[in-house]
Amino acid sequence: MYKASEKDISATVNDFVRFCNFIDQNNPVLTKKKGVLGKKDLFELNSLLAHKKEVVAPNFQQEAYPVIDLLFNLALAGKLYQRIADHKGNVHLIHTVRKDEFDSLNIFEKYAFLFETFWTRYDFGEIANSYIFSRNPIDRVVETIAFSKPGEELRRGAFSGYEMDDPIFSSYSVIIQYLDYFGLCTYIPVVENGKKLTKYDDRIEAVIPTEFGVNVCKILAEYDILNWNIPWLKKNGLYEKNISDNSHFGVDLFSQLMNVRGRAKASRSRKRKHKRESVPFYKLLEPVFPEGVLNKTVTAEIHKDVEGNYVFKVSLGRGVWRKIKISSRHTLEDLHDAIQMAFDFDNDHLYSFFMDGKKYSDNAYHAPLLDEGPYVNQVRIGELDLYEGQHFLYFFDYGDSWEFDVQLLQINRDEPLLKKPEVIEEKGKAPRQYGYYYDDDDEDDDWGE
Numbered sequence: 001m002y003k004a005s006e007k008d009i010s011a012t013v014n015d016f017v018r019f020c021n022f023i024d025q026n027n028p029v030l031t032k033k034k035g036v037l038g039k040k041d042l043f044e045l046n047s048l049l050a051h052k053k054e055v056v057a058p059n060f061q062q063e064a065y066p067v068i069d070l071l072f073n074l075a076l077a078g079k080l081y082q083r084i085a086d087h088k089g090n091v092h093l094i095h096t097v098r099k100d101e102f103d104s105l106n107i108f109e110k111y112a113f114l115f116e117t118f119w120t121r122y123d124f125g126e127i128a129n130s131y132i133f134s135r136n137p138i139d140r141v142v143e144t145i146a147f148s149k150p151g152e153e154l155r156r157g158a159f160s161g162y163e164m165d166d167p168i169f170s171s172y173s174v175i176i177q178y179l180d181y182f183g184l185c186t187y188i189p190v191v192e193n194g195k196k197l198t199k200y201d202d203r204i205e206a207v208i209p210t211e212f213g214v215n216v217c218k219i220l221a222e223y224d225i226l227n228w229n230i231p232w233l234k235k236n237g238l239y240e241k242n243i244s245d246n247s248h249f250g251v252d253l254f255s256q257l258m259n260v261r262g263r264a265k266a267s268r269s270r271k272r273k274h275k276r277e278s279v280p281f282y283k284l285l286e287p288v289f290p291e292g293v294l295n296k297t298v299t300a301e302i303h304k305d306v307e308g309n310y311v312f313k314v315s316l317g318r319g320v321w322r323k324i325k326i327s328s329r330h331t332l333e334d335l336h337d338a339i340q341m342a343f344d345f346d347n348d349h350l351y352s353f354f355m356d357g358k359k360y361s362d363n364a365y366h367a368p369l370l371d372e373g374p375y376v377n378q379v380r381i382g383e384l385d386l387y388e389g390q391h392f393l394y395f396f397d398y399g400d401s402w403e404f405d406v407q408l409l410q411i412n413r414d415e416p417l418l419k420k421p422e423v424i425e426e427k428g429k430a431p432r433q434y435g436y437y438y439d440d441d442d443e444d445d446d447w448g449e
Contacts, residue, residue, distance in 0.1 A: 004288050008183050008212040009111040011050045015181070016114060018048050019071040023081065023093050030091045033357065033391055035083055036062040036072065051181050066177045070122075074114055077121035078102075079302045085388035101298045108293040112282035115182055116297070119220075120281055123231040125362055127172060137172050138225045145185060145209045146217035153188075153206040173203040184213030215288045228281060234374055235362050305382040308413035311424070314339050314394065315405045320428030323409070327417040328382025332365050336376060338421035339394060339404060343430040349397035355384070357393045359403070386411075402433075 022028075028041040037045070042065055043058035051067040053060075062069050075081040080099040085091050102113060130137055137159075144159050157163030168175060179185050188205040209217075226232050282297050307328045312335070315321040322342040326335055332353050340347040350370055356363040365376045386408050394404040 002211060002215045002288060003290050004108075004212050004215075005290075006107055008210070009107065012114065012181060012183050013107050013110045015049045015051055015067070016071055016074065016110070019045065019068070019075070020080070020095070020099070022048065023075075024095065027092055030083065030093070032091075032389070034062075035091055035387070035390060037068070042068060066174050067181050070118075070178055070181060073122060074117050077123075078113065078117040078298065080298075082302075083387035083390070089389055091387060091389040096302055097300045098298050098302060101300050105296055105298070106293060108289050109282075109296055112285050112289075112294055113297050115285070116281040118178070118182070119225065120228050121230050123363060124229065127175065130172070136224070136226060137168060138175060139221075141168060141175055141179065142217045142220045142225070145179075145207075145213055146221040148209045148214060150209055150211035150214050153208055155206050158207070168207075169204045170201055176204055176207055179213065183210060184216055185209045212288070216285065219284055219287065223284070231362070235372070305380070306386075306411060306413070307382055307417070308411045309415055309418055310381055310386070310408060311410040311412070313407045313409050314342065315407070316343065316402070316430065320430060321426070322423050323425040324421055325412075325418060325424050326381060326421040327419075328380060328411075329417060330381050330421060332376035332379055332381065332384075333368070334421060335381065335406075336367075336394070336396075338423070339406075340396075342423045342426070343404075343433075345396070345402075345430075345433045349399070351394065351396040353406075354393040354395060357391050357405075359393060359395060400433075 022041075022045050026041065028037060030036055031038055039058040039060065042060065042062055043055065045068060046052050046055065046065055049067065053065050053067070062072065075093065076083070078098065079096055080102055081093040081095050083091050084094045102110065105113065124138065127137055135143075140159050144154065148154060148158075156166045156169050158166070159168040160166040176185065176187050180187055186208045188208070190201075190203050190205050280297065282294060286294050305328065309325050309327050312324045312326065313321055314324060322339070324335070324338050324342060326338060336351060336353075337347065339345075350367045352364050352366045352370070353376065354361050354364045365374050365379060366372065368375045368377055388408055388410060390408045392406050394406050396402040396404065
């Protein structure tokens, strides 16, 4: 039976270690709006990696570096690092006790932890909700590689079954770049020849499974990723309180989701060859690793619920803002009510909080009357893992589209918790919610200048 060697996984682990060393040694300041690495830091870090992007100048944002963006999100999703603001309000990545525990693992255990974090905690966004001929694209890729031969070139049509339309080579090519990082395949990129590619153009010419990748994918093909992926499960109704830093995944969490939805049956998969017990994901990799190398993983808990009073600056355009203080025990629904009162709106429409600041993203909490959760009345402020300096979007009224920028200014941990939210400071006159209700005297209203 095939057994992996350190050679199969060393590039994956070493690049993550290089990323961590760069963060620890340089302590880079993250960007103010998105809280990610800046262009100069990205350019320097990229030059240190084995999985590097071919660039000649620091002209790209983090999302243009697929591997660095993956490393950054693995560090946060695995809770090895947290975003923390300094006394000047600059936000940095600071390592946690879980990073110390990660450092003590052997190379196989480090790889298994990183892959488990990727499979269970990485937010695949729109990819997780997409389908290629009735299958999730990630499952489609895994199944195709599992039934391929190591070294075989897979070209357009190999994943979709339709040569004229195979988004794995274009709009979903990032999946292949991720699996390349984890050593499951390599790929031949399309040569751009000066042409700027759109997301609909092919970016990959061929995918080449590795022997390690074929054997890992044979294991993964038995388990739909959506049974394991926490961001997807949360989007579909699994509550934050059901998840710990060391939850067992698969059947365990998916069963909880089905219970939340009131379903008796805990499986939606097309195939279940045997009844599975709830196990840590990393243990699934044992058959392809040398015997006895997977003994430990990262287990330290990071306290999720940060108690205190939170001060938010809620802005609506230039020069119009309100500072709202609210306790950690209040919900996002309470924050919504406070914003409505602070701006003298009528609280008469649906709304959402987009926690990554991106309108219509999956990283969101919604009004209780919307069709899909998670919902604002199900999560407390202190459970959101917010950091001082963080921005997110409060989107009110899906017709008129009011967009409020919400920034967390401060967490006061040493004062009594407020029973009710308070407006503690304000600037500028709020606009009328319905602009067509005005008289002649209102035409010159100042919106905050």
